[in-house]
Structure formats: structure tokens, C-alpha cells
Amino acid sequence: MAAFAQILQGIASLLWPIGIFVTIFIFRKPLKEAIARISKLQAFGHTVELNRELDRLSDEAQAIEVNTVKSANSTLKIIGHPPQLLIEQSNRRKELDSTVRRILDEASRSPTSALINLSAELDSKARQVLAASGWGRGRTNYSLAESIEMLAKLNQLPPSASGSFRLFGEIRNQIVHGKTATEADTLRAIDSGIILLRALFAIPMEENIVHHPGVAIFKDAACTQPYADAKGIVIETTSPGGSTKSFRIFGTTRTDFVKGERLTWEWNMSHTFGHAWYRDTETNEIKKAWDSCAVFVGRDLDKIE
Numbered sequence: 001m002a003a004f005a006q007i008l009q010g011i012a013s014l015l016w017p018i019g020i021f022v023t024i025f026i027f028r029k030p031l032k033e034a035i036a037r038i039s040k041l042q043a044f045g046h047t048v049e050l051n052r053e054l055d056r057l058s059d060e061a062q063a064i065e066v067n068t069v070k071s072a073n074s075t076l077k078i079i080g081h082p083p084q085l086l087i088e089q090s091n092r093r094k095e096l097d098s099t100v101r102r103i104l105d106e107a108s109r110s111p112t113s114a115l116i117n118l119s120a121e122l123d124s125k126a127r128q129v130l131a132a133s134g135w136g137r138g139r140t141n142y143s144l145a146e147s148i149e150m151l152a153k154l155n156q157l158p159p160s161a162s163g164s165f166r167l168f169g170e171i172r173n174q175i176v177h178g179k180t181a182t183e184a185d186t187l188r189a190i191d192s193g194i195i196l197l198r199a200l201f202a203i204p205m206e207e208n209i210v211h212h213p214g215v216a217i218f219k220d221a222a223c224t225q226p227y228a229d230a231k232g233i234v235i236e237t238t239s240p241g242g243s244t245k246s247f248r249i250f251g252t253t254r255t256d257f258v259k260g261e262r263l264t265w266e267w268n269m270s271h272t273f274g275h276a277w278y279r280d281t282e283t284n285e286i287k288k289a290w291d292s293c294a295v296f297v298g299r300d301l302d303k304i305e
Helices: 002-026 028-078 090-109 111-133 144-153 161-177 183-201
Strands: 207-215 231-238 245-252 267-273 276-279 286-290 293-296
Touching: 028 161, 028 183, 090 111, 090 183, 111 144, 111 161, 111 183, 144 161, 161 183, 207 245, 245 286
Parallel strands: 245 293
Antiparallel strands: 207 231, 231 245, 267 293, 276 286
């Protein structure tokens, strides 16, 4: 009797998977329809949520741009420059226009690729702003979140900027890694991202370009005692508003500067030069370079990635 019970138990253990298979086979159509309905509901819910986030991002991005432009105008008025937007200045406007055109060209072929490239442009531009102004204190490996947070703390962007840039990153990830975003969703994200990029370009700051990579500097006013281990780099500085230019000379031990380079604003404060004179490269006139100067170590701004 015990053996018979064991046989029945064994048969039952073999039959229950078959029973499940038969049940699925019989009800496969209703199950398939139910699963499809659930998937559609989930996709619809995701789409609704994404649309809400895109609406929110658009509103916040526009508010950031307006606040940044207003702040830029206030700064330009205070320092006596014409009250015009920084992005309207020729060089930076051309750079912004070129970047936006490149992103839009890519968007016409692959919106997702364009969104990824735009994200990289935001990251790079935020770090460039910190490096060009000296606010980054010589560090150039900030994440986008760190850069935006620092710029907000410096009152160069409104306090809400950190959350808005974070939202852009979250939407970017949803679109790039998700399956339910449409091409229209991607283009909306790109549109808001370009507005955020314009806000970064609107931050007022000087532009420093190498005018002469290295002139001889001297310890005496007669220019007979040269500094053997240093040169003077002549920098053409354009004011934040773009209305004035000036030429400044600083001491450096670097020999690899190239005329025309845009530079970061970085210094080695552990070493300074004493009194220095030099001969003007245009007139050969002897001029006072400085009374005291730290070592200038600015880097090529366009290579800050």
C-alpha cells in the first residue's frame, strides 16, 4: 500500500507541470490580451509622467535663462559696460551659434545622439566657465552637477539651477535607456537643453587670449639683467561685456603657450617674481612689467574636457 501511494505521488509530481501548460494553452489568448493591456497602461503612465517632466523642464529652463540674463545685465551696468546680453557679444555668440547648429544638424539625423552630445556640451561648458574665471581653483574634473552647484553658490546661476540641470540629466537617461520615449519627446528635451546651454553662455566673464607667448623680462629698468628661468606672457583681455580690451603681462615659467590660445585663469602662488621690466614688442620701449607677480600657469581653455 505504501508503495502504491509513492507511485501516485510520483505521477502527481509529473502531471502538475503538464496541468499548468494545459491551463496556459487554454487561456493563452486572454492572458496575452491582459498582458498587452498592462503593458499599454504602464507605457501610457510612463508617457504621461515623461510629458509632465518635459513640461516642468521647459518652464524651469526658461526661468533660469531669464534670471541669468537679468543678472548679466545688472553686472554689466555695475561695471560700466553697455547693458547688453553677453551672448550677443560677437565671439561668444559665434561659439554658441556654432554649437547649437551642430546639435540641431545631428538631431535631424539622430535625435538621441544629439541629446547625448548636448549633455556633453553642457558638461564641458560648465567646466570651461569655472576654469576661465578662476572659480574652479585649478580643478577641471568637476561633474556637471558639481559645476552647476558651484555656479549657483557663486550667484552666477539661480538657486534652482541645480535641480533643473539634474532633471535634464534624468530625462536624458530615461530617453536614452528607455523604450517608450518618442522622437518628439527627445526633441523637446533637446530644446530645453539648448536653453540651459544659452544660460551658461550668458554668464559674464573675461576672455583671456595669448597675444605674445613669451617676451624677455628683466630685473632692472635698463633691461640688462634678464630673468633666466622665466618669460613674460602678454595676454589680451576682453572685458565681460565685450566693450573693452587691454593687454597685460604676467610672469611664467612655461614655454608652450601659443598665440591666439584662450586661457584658463590659473596661478602658482607658491612662487613669485620681484620687480620686472620688459621691452614693448611693438615699440621696443622699455616698460615696467610689475612690482610683484605670481607664476601664471593658465591652460588652453578649448582643451578643458
